[in-house]
Amino acid sequence: MDSDWRMWSRRDLLAEGMGRRGIQHAVEDGWLVRARRDRYLASTAPAELIRAVRVGGRLTCLALLRLLDVFVLTGGGLHVHMPPNASRMRSPSDRATPLAGRGSREVVLHWVPLLRSLGADDPRVHLVDALAHAVCCQPARHAVATLDNALHRGLVGEPEIAEVFAALPSKYRIVRALLDRRAESGTESLMRLMVRAAGATYDLQVVIDGVGRVDLLVDGWLVIECDSEEFHSSWHQQLKDRRRDLALAQRGYVTWRVTAAQIMYQPEEVAAGLRGLLAARRGGR
Known part of the structure; x- marks a missing residue:
């Protein structure tokens, strides 16, 4: 290590x-x-590791996943797993100051037994435990995006996912049923769930002759591209995107580009836009 x-x-x-x-x-x-x-x-x-140890436990859940670059959208806060015999909990910013109460929005304490144990010299929990904790700490659609991302990146496989859900209450089984490791980003997962909620059919990472792969193909005609600032902000990339859009139009597809920020922070508006497009097509407009 x-x-x-x-x-x-x-x-x-x-x-x-x-x-x-x-x-x-x-x-x-x-x-x-x-x-x-x-x-x-x-x-x-990493500062979050030091802060978790200062509280008296190990870093876990959303805080650890952010540190590992696994997609997390929900909130901030320090998530700390506590041993069952924990005492003398301290403020994450000052080891001389007792922790107020038993946690807060800024410090979320996890007391459940761990699924896997790491060495005494590791200040974090195992990734399997962090993912299990994260399912409980997020809205279902955000949990889907987090688990999709961990699967897509090869950080866990189906055996680990089975282990996660075996430890969770049955009400979380719906999350497992929605997982799809093909999503290349958390925002693709979130967009896919919006399409599903709208009652449309879809496929991910579809290869279209003369164009290449597209993020989502909806109802066989609508191509949705989930654009991030990191990969689509330069003028050169925008010109490349426009050439792809033109090639798609020549083949009868409609392209809808939605930014990652819109998907994450304006989901209601994006969902309304999707419903508008689908309704227009179905109404013959």
């Missing part, structure tokens, strides 16, 4: 030959951070 993602006890550091004075100097010089009593991390460790 990379030292940036490792946690040491004082005993661990002594066993590695640092010495008591060496530990003190490492903290004073900023090489090590004493997150809480007998828990040290490298100063280069």
Whole structure:
């Protein structure tokens, strides 16, 4: 494990030959951070890891998934898994300050038993546990997008997904039924769910002769492209997109480009636009 993602006890550091004075100097010089009593991390460790250890547990759920670049849309906050015997919980910003209550919107505590155990030197939970926690902490459609993304990137497979849902209450089974690893981004997953809710048929990552792959093909005629600023903001890319749109029009397809930001933050407006297009087609307009 990379030292940036490792946690040491004082005993661990002594066993590695640092010495008591060496530990003190490492903290004073900023090489090590004493997150809480007998828990040290490298100063280069992600801040969220240090904050979770300072509270008294391990990083999990949405906070860990964001750190791993797994798609997460819902809110912020620090999510910490707590051992059943946890005590002396501290503020994530100050190890001398007790944690107010048993969590808040800023600090979400998870007390459920872990599915998989990691070594004592790991300040995070296993990805399988983080995904299980994330299903419970998000609206269903956001959870679908998160799990789709983890599947598409190969971070988990069907056995891990089965393990996640075996540990969850039966009410979450609908989420599993909606998963599709073909979605190349979280916004594609969200868009797909809007299409499904509108009662239309669809397919993902369809290859059209002379054009290439498109994100979604709806009812056999509407091509929906989910554009992110990262890949579609340059003028060169916009010209390329327009050439694709023209080629699609020549083949009888209608192209609708929706930005990732619109899908994530204006879902009602996007869903209304989709219904308008489908209604126009069905009405012969």
